[in-house]
Structure formats: structure tokens, C-alpha cells
Amino acid sequence: MGFNFETMKVHLINIGDELLIGQVVNTNSAWMAQQLNLYGARVTWNAxxxxxxxDIHRALTDSLAHADAVLITGGLGPTKDDLTSKALADFFGVEMVFHEPTYERISRIMEKWGRQMTEAHKGQCFMPANALILHNKMGTAPGMWFDYEGKVIVSMPGVPYEMQYLMEKEVIPRLRERFPGLPIAHRTILTVGEGESIIAERLADFEETLPPHIKLAYLPGIGQVRLRLTGTGEDEAELNAQLDVKAAELSELLSELVFGKGDDQLEAAVGRMLLEQGLWLGTAESCTGGYLAHLITSIPGASGYFKGSIIAYANEIKMERLGVRADTLQQHGAVSQETVIEMVHGAVSALGVDVAVAISGIAGPSGGTDEKPVGTVWIAVGSAGRIMTKRFVIGRDRLKTIQAASVQALNMLRQWLIEERNGVIFF
Amino acid sequence: MGFNFETMKVHLINIGDELLIGQVVNTNSAWMAQQLNLYGARVTWNAxxxxxxxDIHRALTDSLAHADAVLITGGLGPTKDDLTSKALADFFGVEMVFHEPTYERISRIMEKWGRQMTEAHKGQCFMPANALILHNKMGTAPGMWFDYEGKVIVSMPGVPYEMQYLMEKEVIPRLRERFPGLPIAHRTILTVGEGESIIAERLADFEETLPPHIKLAYLPGIGQVRLRLTGTGEDEAELNAQLDVKAAELSELLSELVFGKGDDQLEAAVGRMLLEQGLWLGTAESCTGGYLAHLITSIPGASGYFKGSIIAYANEIKMERLGVRADTLQQHGAVSQETVIEMVHGAVSALGVDVAVAISGIAGPSGGTDEKPVGTVWIAVGSAGRIMTKRFVIGRDRLKTIQAASVQALNMLRQWLIEERNGVIFF
Known part of the structure; x- marks a missing residue:
């Protein structure tokens, strides 16, 4: 009998004084848990x-009594605070032995950096005699794998990208070999524009049709929800076929909310649409203050479809740089449908782009009225020929309003691009 | 004998399946640890x-054997997954009793929201008979305080702002009363522009002068380092006087790096300087793509000193909207001192502002050359009359380069404003 996501238990132990004084937020655990879930293992405790x-000995003893595998991060650096290797050797009752290949590797790294090999670095080359050394391409401290009383213990550096490299290249492949389970497979569908509860209502009947070996998880973010189908089964080909059918059904049910699958990002998906449709983008932002432009330019290669933005925080910039009429601002206010439409026209013209996104709203905490409470945001997306607009009332938290308005604007741009591609033209 | 930050031990237990599947990153622990450190307690274990x-019983048993106080978050919601209250009652061997004031409070909240009181909400009103109820103004689930075999156990909701409210208003004041220690006090000095190692070198002699009852902690962020002096002593007035002297010495040693103290933020400090000096700000961004404008506008009230920005991602926007000359771009490139100087002039004029910040760089991952590697950033800050420029080579990570360049730009703006205030004029 193999392990699957119901049965194989993993404990995580993160070592480091910096975690206990709150200097560093522990993001390693969430990342490790997500990766282990993908491969059918379940984290049941994290110390x-x-x-x-x-404390290292106490945590190890406790975890070995309750888990199949114990994954440890941290405490492998060159300083005297880093005690993990020696603590492990003591725990196993083995000697620390000098690992020549690690010494040579660290020497080469130091030489390349033009630095001297210190005593502390030499100390890093002593490891418990029973360790299988896992090659860490991203840093000096290697990972270590131990088979001990039918269980597995792994020790990795705490630096996130070093740990991630070791997990992906060394640890997870070995765990899958060591604890062979039923085939497990996933399909992740990415949605934007509705919250978890609305989506759950729309999927209530669909969830009833899922067989017991396929589960649906909701992974919510700001303005976005990822939906992950996870299945296990004896026959991998059959399982994949079943998941494809269910993923297609789910995508069909949520149709207009779905923008991608797997690890895709909304800002990257919209960027690819712009490239494919040969359209240049610009933005005109008021309340979001550049956050939308930041999301767009966080994607490498954005210069292939994004020309720039006018951040018109002051009304005079809206008038002088975007051509919003004083009349419009006076009659309808800066946060209005009329203003964001004129901002789109102004951005298209000032930036020389094919399509522009305009946002104006009240991020708060002050500036709200009964008619336009804090969190009210108007968004317009369009070209000289066709513009769509929408009003949102988001919330009272300034940063969340900025972030959610930017995500909703990207989603409206996505919808506008789909209509443009499909030849739906409104004048 | 009292407790102080060397002696009082706290264990944290965070309960929730969402933490173990990696759906939520656990930020509560770091926040709680920081707060407890401030008041002289030390977190020695976090499960x-x-x-x-x-598992709740096992964690409690273990923590009570090693800590003076155990703080628990999570598992207090209205759903059937939320087991903490009942688990605590079973652990203490007491009955669950109905708490009338909580029932009345939840009823009033539901009435206000126009919702019905459900059976699940009624379930939330049953609590262990030995609990002292802590009023939670921010949500439905109250906190609970237990005195048990000479130790303290506290249970709080896992929602961050509810937990934070309870910690600040109810838990920390009671812990300080229950475990009265020596007076403890802090001074936090905020710096920008140099890394931890450079600062540590400049403070090496200073650290030698610190008496044993005053400690210095380095809390690094992107481009910024917070320095916290923490002291304990019998005489509170004397302690505060000593800390004031040491904080002044430290600020003097790091003079030009220090921008504030306590919980201040660089973007807020710069905003106040602009307000005080009566100057309007605008930005012209290329590689940072709006992130600098986002930092500035993340502060409430930014509309009092920030007019807007031209995000000139494409060279044609640099030319057409900022008046950068084609010659300059051709001879020196978009990432050059000459270009950012012209961007400042263009932004001052296009946005009608007194001072502008311009940034142009190579965020990567592609676009680097031997002469200008990925991470090269030119920044200029100034007015029509006086401009300062600086070149940075930051790193290979796209997002870190964007963030660090924006922080360095804010710091250069701060320096420019100081010179302006002091009447140092260069032509």
C-alpha cells in the first residue's frame, strides 16, 4: 500500500532565533506545505x-513519534549560532565527518567571489557521518538526508531560494521514491472578478458530481480565487482524463471569470493578449497612484506592450495632461463615470496607445460622502472607439482598495480585449 | 524577583488547517513575538x-511543561472545524457554560448587519467554565484567559486584527500585571541608505559602550535598517534618561542615514517635509513603473503634496511627455545621468511641481550589458535650479531592484529637501 494525500504525514521544523523574535515572517512553511500537498503528502505539525x-532534540523526538518524514530548515550557516548539524549528529549518536566535496565546492565559490576561506566555512564542511549529502547549487550549506528507524529526516538551509531549490530538485523526488503512493494529479483554474462565496454557490451542483477521489480546494487572493482539483487513482491515464473532464466542466461553469490555469498570473495573461492582438497599452491612474502600472511592469517583457502612464493625482493634472474638462470635474466630480471616460480618451492621446485603463476613486481614510463612500472606485477601459465603464465599492482599507481596484481594472481590460478579439463593436 | 526579557518564556500555538496546507502565511507569530519582546517576554517555541x-492537547501539555504563558490563536470561529473552546474545556476537565453577555453582543452585531442569529453563533457562546472572558471589540469570538497550575493560557481568534486588538488591550496589560518585571523601555531609530553590515561597522565602538542592561537589535528591510535599543532597570526614570543619551549618540553617529524614530515610515516622513517646506512633488519613472508613486500615495493625505507622475516606460513617452532629447537617448542611452536629469526637468514642467524624482534603470532579467549590468539604476532628484544624481547597481532580482530603487529615490529626495531647507544652493 502506498501513501497518498490522506495518509503520508510530514512534520516541519523551522530553526532560527530570528523567527522567534519576529524579525522574519516564516514564509517557508506555507511554501513547503503547498509543494508537499501537490505530491500527496500532508503537513500535520509545524514547530x-x-x-x-x-529544543532541536525535543522537537525531533516528538516529530519522529508522529510523522513519516521530518523536514528541517535553518541553522546551517557558518556562524556559531548555527547548531543544526552538530545537534543532528548528537541525536543520531554519530561522529561529525569532514566532507571533502563540500570543502572544494565552497573553496571554488569563495575564489570566484575573491574572498578567503574562513575557519567558519571549514566548519560548515563537517557533517553527521550518516548524512546523505544533497547538492545545493544556490548556496554554501548543502542539504542532508537521513534514513532513521524507518523514517526520513531532511535538513535544509533556511534561505528561501536555497530551500526551494533543494525541495524541488532533491527532496521531493526522493520522498516520492521512498514513499511511493497512488498517482496524484492536479488541475488549477484561475479566476478573477468574484469572491469565494459567489463562486462556491455557482459550483455547488458541480461539487456534488465529484467522485470521492477528486477534491476541490479554494485558494483566495485579492480579487482572485484559484480553484484546485486534486485526484488520486490507480490508473494515471484514467485519472488525468477524469481531471481534464472535470476541469473543463468547471471552466465552462465559471466561463467569464476564468483567465488561466496553473501558475499563470493575471498581469502576464493580459500582457500576452495585448502582444497577440498587437495593441499598445497605457494607464491613467488617480486613487491607485501607480499601483496598476506597477503590476503591469512587474512582468518581464512588459515594455513590449506597455508604453507608460499618467498618474493624475491632482485634478489639475487630470485637466492639463489628460484633457479632462473643468466642467466635468465640477458637475460630476473626479470620482465619476464621466471623468474616467475622459481620462481614457486623454491617455490614448497623450501616450499614443491603442487602449487605456483609467481609475479614479476614494481610497480613504477620509474624503468619503454618503453618496460616494470611501472605497468607491470608477474604472474605464477602452480605445478611441469603444469604452466600457464600471463602478465598484470596495472597502474601507486604503491599501486593499488600491490593490483590489487595480486587479478589477486588469480584469476589465481582459474582458475588453476578448470583445475586441471577437469583433464585438459598440459605438 | 520579577521577569524580564531574559527570563519570562512564552509559547505560541497557532491552530488552523489553513496554516498547515499553506493557504495562509502565518504572520501572527512574528507580530506577537515583536510585541512580547517589547514588553520583556521571550517566545521560545511556536507550534x-x-x-x-x-494535537491541541499534546501541544498544550508540552508548552505548559516549558513556558510561563501559552498564547493560542485560531479555532474559535462558528464552523464545526473550530474546536479550540471545547478542546480547552476537556483539557481543564471543566464544563462548557453559556455566556449570556457574549450571546447578547453577537445578537446585537447580527441585528446591525440585518442577519439572523444561527445555531452556529449560539455555539460560540459556550465557553469553558474556568475562562475569564476578554472582550473582543473587533469580532464575534471573545478571547479567553485561564489561570492554570501557576501558568497562564490565553486563547484568541486567528483573524490578525482581532488578535492584535486583544493582545494590545487585554492580554499584554494582564500579562504585565501577572508577571511584573523590571521596567523595560525602547528607542527605535530608523535609517535608510546603507545595509546592516556597513551600519554595524560604524556602530562597533558604540556597541562597546552599552551597559549590560541595554541591548541593540538590527531589524533590516529593503534599503532600510531599524535599530532598536532595549533596556531594563530598577529605576524607570534613570533607564529612560540612559536610553535617551544612547539613542542620541547613535543618531549622531549615523547622522545622515537617520530619517525618523519609532513607527514612522520613510514615505510619510518625506511627505511631512514636503508639506512643511510648502513644495509640490511629482515623479518620472521608467524601470520602477509606478512603484515609487505607489509608495508615496500609500500614505493618507498624499494629495496635499503629490501632484502626479509620468510613467515613461517607452522612450517615445520620455521624449514626447518629458521632453528628453532624442540625441540624449541615442548618445547616452535611456539609463544614464543625462537622461534622468532631462526627465526631472520634464516632470517639473509637465506636472507643474517644485521638485521631481526621476528613475531609469534595467530591472531585468534581460537588457543588461557589460557596461550597464541588470540592476543598474540612475536616479535624479531636483528642481529647475538644483539637481542631484546618483548611480546604483542593485541586483539581479526584478522586484527587489524596483523596490530598492524606489526606496533609494525617496532617500535622495529626503537629502535634497534637507539641503533645500538648510539653504545649501548649488547651481
Whole structure:
């Protein structure tokens, strides 16, 4: 009998004084848990402890009594605070031995950086005699794998990208070999524009049709919800075929909300649409203050479809740089359908782009009225020929309003591009 | 004898399946640890566990054997997954009793929201008989305080702002009363522009002068380092006087790097300087793509000193909207001192502002050359009359380069404003 996502238990132990004084937020655990879930293992306990030998021993003893595998991060650096290797050797009752290949590798790295090999670095080359050394291409401290009383213990550096490299290249492949389970597979569908509860209502009947070996998880973010179907089964080909059918059904049910699958990002998906449709984008932002432009330009290659933005925080910039009429601002206010339409026209013309996105709203905490409460945001997307507009009332938190308005604007741009591609023209 | 930050031990237990599947990053622990440190307590262990009665009992037993106080978050909601209250009652061997004031409070909240009181909400009103109820103004689930075998156990909701409210208003004041220690006090000095290692070198002699009862902690962020002096002593007035002297010495040593103290933010500090000096700000951004404008507008009230920005991602926007000359771009490139100087002039004129910040760089991952590697950033800050420029080579990570360049730009703006205030004029 193999392990699958119901049965194989993993404990995580994160070691480091910096975690216990709150200097660093522990993001490693969430990343590791997500990756282990993908491959059918379940994290059932996570201990965060200091650089203290007695505590390391106590956590290990406890975890070995309750888990199939124990994954440890941290405490492998060159300083005297880093005690994990020695603590492990003591725990196993083995000697620390000098690992020549690690010494040579660190020497080469130091040479390349033009630095001297220190005593501390030499110390990093002593490891418990029973360790299988896992090659860490991203840093000096290697990972270590131990088989111990039918269980597995792995020790990795705490630096996120080093840990991630070791997990992906060394640890997860070995865990899958060591604990062979039923085939497990996933389909992730990415949605934008509605919250978890609305989506759950629309999927209520669909969820009833899922067989017991396929589960649906909701992974919500700001303005976005990822939906992950996870299945296990004896026959991998059959399982994949079943998941494809269910993923297609789910995408069909949520049709207009779905923008992609897997690890895609909304800002990247919209960027690809612009490239494919040969359209140049610009933005005109008031309340979001550049956050939308930041999201767009966080994607490498954005210069292939994004020309720039006018951040018109002051009304005079709306008038002088975007050509919004004083009359419009006076009659309808800066946060109005009329204003964002004129901002789109102004951005198209000032930036020389094919399509522009305009946002104006009240991010708060002050500036709200009964008619336009804090969180009110008007968004317009369009070209000289066709513009769509929408009003949102988001919330009272300034940063969340900025972020959610930017995501909704990207979604409206996506919808506008789909209509443009499909030849739906409104005048 | 009292407790102080060397002696009082706290364990944290965070309960919730969402933490163990990696759906939510656990930010509560870092926040709680920081707050507890401020008041002289030390977190020595943090267990993250699922909504499972046996695991809750196991974690409690272990923590009571090693800590003076155990703070628990999570598992207090109205759904059937939320088991913490019942698990605590079973652990203490007491009955669950109905708490009338909580029932009345939840009823009033539901009435206000126009919702019905459900059976699940009634369930939330049953609490262990030995609980002291802590009023939670921010949500439905109250906090609970237990005195048990000479130790303290506290249970709070896992929603961050509810937990934070309870910690600040109810838990920390009671812990300080229950474990009275020596007076403890802090001074936090905020710096920008240099890394931890450079600052540590400049403070090496200073650190030698610190008496044993005053400690210095480095809290690094992107482009910024917070320095916290923490002291304990019998005589509170004397302690505060000593800390004031040491904080002044430290500020003097780092003079030009220090922008504030306590919980201040660089973008807020610069905003206040602009307001005080009566100057309007605008930005012209290329590689940062709006992130600098976003930082500035993340501060409420930014509309009092920030007019807007031209995000000139494409060279044609640099030319057409900022008046950068084609010659300059051709001879020196978009990432050059000459270009950012012309961008400042263009932004001052196009946005009608007194001072502008311009940034142009190579965020990567592609676009680097031997002469201008990925991470090269030119920044200019100034008015029509006086401009300062600086070149940075930041790193290979796209997002970090964007963030660090924006922080360095804010710091250059701060320096420019100081010179302007002091009447240092260069032509």
C-alpha cells in the first residue's frame, strides 16, 4: 500500500532565533506545505524553535513519534549560532565527518567571489557521518538526508531560494521514491472578478458530481480565487482524463471569470493578449497612484506592450495632461463615470496607445460622502472607439482598495480585449 | 524577583488547517513575538497545528511543561472545524457554560448587519467554565484567559486584527500585571541608505559602550535598517534618561542615514517635509513603473503634496511627455545621468511641481550589458535650479531592484529637501 494525500504525514521544523523574535515572517512553511500537498503528502505539525540543541532534540523526538518524514530548515550557516548539524549528529549518536566535496565546492565559490576561506566555512564542511549529502547549487550549506528507524529526516538551509531549490530538485523526488503512493494529479483554474462565496454557490451542483477521489480546494487572493482539483487513482491515464473532464466542466461553469490555469498570473495573461492582438497599452491612474502600472511592469517583457502612464493625482493634472474638462470635474466630480471616460480618451492621446485603463476613486481614510463612500472606485477601459465603464465599492482599507481596484481594472481590460478579439463593436 | 526579557518564556500555538496546507502565511507569530519582546517576554517555541483535539492537547501539555504563558490563536470561529473552546474545556476537565453577555453582543452585531442569529453563533457562546472572558471589540469570538497550575493560557481568534486588538488591550496589560518585571523601555531609530553590515561597522565602538542592561537589535528591510535599543532597570526614570543619551549618540553617529524614530515610515516622513517646506512633488519613472508613486500615495493625505507622475516606460513617452532629447537617448542611452536629469526637468514642467524624482534603470532579467549590468539604476532628484544624481547597481532580482530603487529615490529626495531647507544652493 502506498501513501497518498490522506495518509503520508510530514512534520516541519523551522530553526532560527530570528523567527522567534519576529524579525522574519516564516514564509517557508506555507511554501513547503503547498509543494508537499501537490505530491500527496500532508503537513500535520509545524514547530518553530530557536538555535538551541535541547529544543532541536525535543522537537525531533516528538516529530519522529508522529510523522513519516521530518523536514528541517535553518541553522546551517557558518556562524556559531548555527547548531543544526552538530545537534543532528548528537541525536543520531554519530561522529561529525569532514566532507571533502563540500570543502572544494565552497573553496571554488569563495575564489570566484575573491574572498578567503574562513575557519567558519571549514566548519560548515563537517557533517553527521550518516548524512546523505544533497547538492545545493544556490548556496554554501548543502542539504542532508537521513534514513532513521524507518523514517526520513531532511535538513535544509533556511534561505528561501536555497530551500526551494533543494525541495524541488532533491527532496521531493526522493520522498516520492521512498514513499511511493497512488498517482496524484492536479488541475488549477484561475479566476478573477468574484469572491469565494459567489463562486462556491455557482459550483455547488458541480461539487456534488465529484467522485470521492477528486477534491476541490479554494485558494483566495485579492480579487482572485484559484480553484484546485486534486485526484488520486490507480490508473494515471484514467485519472488525468477524469481531471481534464472535470476541469473543463468547471471552466465552462465559471466561463467569464476564468483567465488561466496553473501558475499563470493575471498581469502576464493580459500582457500576452495585448502582444497577440498587437495593441499598445497605457494607464491613467488617480486613487491607485501607480499601483496598476506597477503590476503591469512587474512582468518581464512588459515594455513590449506597455508604453507608460499618467498618474493624475491632482485634478489639475487630470485637466492639463489628460484633457479632462473643468466642467466635468465640477458637475460630476473626479470620482465619476464621466471623468474616467475622459481620462481614457486623454491617455490614448497623450501616450499614443491603442487602449487605456483609467481609475479614479476614494481610497480613504477620509474624503468619503454618503453618496460616494470611501472605497468607491470608477474604472474605464477602452480605445478611441469603444469604452466600457464600471463602478465598484470596495472597502474601507486604503491599501486593499488600491490593490483590489487595480486587479478589477486588469480584469476589465481582459474582458475588453476578448470583445475586441471577437469583433464585438459598440459605438 | 520579577521577569524580564531574559527570563519570562512564552509559547505560541497557532491552530488552523489553513496554516498547515499553506493557504495562509502565518504572520501572527512574528507580530506577537515583536510585541512580547517589547514588553520583556521571550517566545521560545511556536507550534502550528491543525483543528484536531488530540494535537491541541499534546501541544498544550508540552508548552505548559516549558513556558510561563501559552498564547493560542485560531479555532474559535462558528464552523464545526473550530474546536479550540471545547478542546480547552476537556483539557481543564471543566464544563462548557453559556455566556449570556457574549450571546447578547453577537445578537446585537447580527441585528446591525440585518442577519439572523444561527445555531452556529449560539455555539460560540459556550465557553469553558474556568475562562475569564476578554472582550473582543473587533469580532464575534471573545478571547479567553485561564489561570492554570501557576501558568497562564490565553486563547484568541486567528483573524490578525482581532488578535492584535486583544493582545494590545487585554492580554499584554494582564500579562504585565501577572508577571511584573523590571521596567523595560525602547528607542527605535530608523535609517535608510546603507545595509546592516556597513551600519554595524560604524556602530562597533558604540556597541562597546552599552551597559549590560541595554541591548541593540538590527531589524533590516529593503534599503532600510531599524535599530532598536532595549533596556531594563530598577529605576524607570534613570533607564529612560540612559536610553535617551544612547539613542542620541547613535543618531549622531549615523547622522545622515537617520530619517525618523519609532513607527514612522520613510514615505510619510518625506511627505511631512514636503508639506512643511510648502513644495509640490511629482515623479518620472521608467524601470520602477509606478512603484515609487505607489509608495508615496500609500500614505493618507498624499494629495496635499503629490501632484502626479509620468510613467515613461517607452522612450517615445520620455521624449514626447518629458521632453528628453532624442540625441540624449541615442548618445547616452535611456539609463544614464543625462537622461534622468532631462526627465526631472520634464516632470517639473509637465506636472507643474517644485521638485521631481526621476528613475531609469534595467530591472531585468534581460537588457543588461557589460557596461550597464541588470540592476543598474540612475536616479535624479531636483528642481529647475538644483539637481542631484546618483548611480546604483542593485541586483539581479526584478522586484527587489524596483523596490530598492524606489526606496533609494525617496532617500535622495529626503537629502535634497534637507539641503533645500538648510539653504545649501548649488547651481
Amino acid at each position: 518553530i524553535i530557536g538555535d538551541d540543541v535541547a | 502550528i497545528i491543525g483543528d484536531d483535539v488530540a
